[in-house]
Amino acid sequence: MTGQLEIDVTATLPGFTLELAERIPLAGITVITGPSGGGKTTLLRVIAGLEPAVRGTIRFDGADWSGLAPHRRGIGFVFQDVRLFPHMDVAANLAYGARRRGAGREMVAAVIEALDLGPLLHRAPQTLSGGEARRVALGRALAARPRLLVMDEPLTGLDRARKERLQPYIARAVADFGVPLLYVTHGEGEITYLADRVLTIAGGRAAGWQPPAPRLTGRVRAAGEGWIELERADAVLRVEGQGRVGEIWAIPLGRDLSLSTRDPGATSGVAVLEGRILGPEPGEGAPETRPHGxxxxxxxxxxxASWVPAPLRGVEGGGPVWLSLARIRARPLASA
Amino acid sequence: MTGFLTPVLITLKLAAMTTVLLVIFSLPLAWWLATTRTRLRPLVEAVVALPLVLPPTVLGFYLLIFLSPESPLGAAWVRLTGETLTFSFSGLVVGSFLYSLPFAVQPLQTAFQSVGTGYMEAAATLGATRLDAFRSVALPLARRGVLTAAVLSFAHTLGEFGVVLMVGGNIPGKTRVLSIEVFSAVETLDYATAHLLSAGLLVFSFLVLSAVYILNRRDGAGR
Incomplete structure (x- = not known):
């Protein structure tokens, strides 16, 4: 059974109070989102033990963390402003937490391998590009073998291409090292690609949970250098990524998907799949505005509802559709 | 103009001992001042800065009172060592320590403040205790401040006059330091000795300070 992070706290900061009682599953990637100044970063800092003025309880998988010093919690924190130690090279940064938590050389080696950090080992942090520095910061946190990884808007300040290049590393790390991740962001693309569930925080309070983006899944049946073949009931899709045979991968659906009521034939995209709109889900509001199956x-x-072709929107029983994927960005799912 | 080697050696010994003690004592104090949120901080800062504004005679006067064999501290020292704190080399170390305190604490505090708490938080999440994080992160990042504090303490103690004269008197071979030797030489119209010692101190101080500024610059540009 999946453990939980049980939070019931009030944290008082100058001019701001975070009041929150939630249970966060300790599996996969939990995205925390919401408006700026809403308390997302404060929540991560409270969980890590970095905020002094906190009342209430935090329980990690049953263990009481209230009042526990940060260095005893075993949290890997990737800060928004990176915070690599400037007086150490990349290798020393990676070894810092690993040595203190007794993680061993094999762990550091595995992290270097998973995040492609080999070429950077003897560089000074000041000479790294933004994207490289984020990868090292993730590696430093992972190498200390954390029980929980938290990342505070780790891709802020990077252009879209760099963000998209780094996201697979994050998904790969969670899948490979089996560490649950709390990921703060307000980037739509990051939420679509990474989230297994989404918690919104606004004004210092929790404002509800949302499910992940709709996603297709497939099993890796073949893998090579930088590509995999995902096997689905109706198709085999060749996808960019680093994976291993037998893994389950998700294809989160977002802007790259378009639906049509006719077979589009040949397209400029990478795949066309057949499907069927099942009609609006039960719930409140007009049928044409409700989510559809x-x-x-x-x-x-x-x-x-906005994804459904207009003629089928709100129609009970639905009808056949074709899913065109302009491109496929897939990621491994953490095994439960 | 012979015999001035002894005051030079006494001065160097005094400056070296004072510097070592000051750096050891000032590291935790400066770290506390740089990171504490207590309202007491401005008061502690004011006390540390007092020697900057007080005339050395005032500081020396109170030290003379507090270190005298009649005071609890002075009496305890006599029982412990058989020597008085006033008019002794040990008393000079105490006086120099207090007189140079701001020159050690302030550069360290500034350096620690510029390190900030961010790296310390990162170290804590990576499993470092506070002491470990201080040693492995804050101290190396504040090394320019440590160097500056040590050199300023050393140089300031070298050039000290008033406090030393008040607390230590002018006992040849024991408490007569370089600056007092210069004073005595001028009083006895021995200008040759005064010139030699003054020029020596001037050149030495200039070289030390230049070395610090050059080192600091190179250190800053190298990273």
């Missing part, structure tokens, strides 16, 4: 390749997804 979508069945494809034996999987049943729930998608927003």
């Amino acid at each position: 979508l069945e494809t390749g034996g999987e049943r997804l729930t998608i927003p």
Whole structure:
């Protein structure tokens, strides 16, 4: 059974109070989002023990963390402003936490391998590019073998291409090292690609949970240098990424997907899948505004009404659709 | 103009001992001042800075009172060592320590403040205790401040006059330091000795300070 992070705290900062009682599953990637100044960073700092004025309780998988010093919590924290130690090279930064937590050389070596850090080992942090520095910061946190990884807007300040290049490393790290991740962001692309669940925080309070973006899944049946083949009931998709045979991967659906009521034939995209709109889900509001069911390749997804082709929107019983994928960004799912 | 070697050696010994003691004592104090949120901080800062504004005679006067064999501290010292604190080399070390305290604490405090708490937090999340993080992160990052504090303490103690004269008197071979030797030489119209010692101190101080500024610059540009 999956453990939980049980939080019931009030944290008082100058001019701001965070008041929150939530249970966060300790598995996969939990994205925490919400407006700036809403308390996302404060929540991470409270969990890590970095905020002094906190009342209440924090329990990690049953263990009481209230009042426990930060260095005893075993949290890997990737800060928004990176904070690599400037007086140490990359290798020493990676070894810093590993040595203190007794993680051993094998762990450091595994992290270097997983995040492609080999070429950077003898560089000074000041000479790294923004993207490289973020990768090292993630590696430094992972190498200390954390029980929980938290990342505070770790891709802020990078251009979109760099963000998209780094996201697979994050997903890969969570899948490979089996460490649950709390990930603060307000980037739509990051939420779509990374989230297994989403918690919104605003005004110092929790404002509700959302499910992850609709996603297709597949099993890796073949893998090579930088590519995998994902096997689904209805198709085999060749996808960019580093994976191993047998892993389950997700293809989160977002802007790269378009639906049509006719077979589009050949497209400029990478794949066309057949499916069926199942009609609006039960719930409140007009049928054409409610989320709709979508069945494809034996999987049943729930998608927003705005994704449904107009003629099928709100129609009970739905009808056949074709899913065109302009490109596929897939990621490994953490095994539960 | 012979015999001035002894005051030079006494001065160097005094400056070296004072510097070592000051750096050891000032590191935790400066770290505390740089990181504490207590309202007492301005008061402690004011006390540390007092020697900057007080005339050395005032500081020396109170030290003379507090270190005298009649005072609890002075009496305890006599029982412990058989020697008085006033008019002794040990008393000079105490006086120099207090007189140069701001020159050690302030550069360290500034250096620690510029290190900030961010790296210390990162170290804590990586499993470092506070002491470990201080030793492995804050101290190396503040090394320019440590160097500056040590050199300023040393140089300031070298050039000290008033406090030393008040607390230590002018006992040849024991408490007569370089600056007092210069004073005595001028009083006895021995200008040759005064010139030699003064020029020596001037050149030495200039070289030490230049070395610090050059080192600091190179250190800053190298990273």
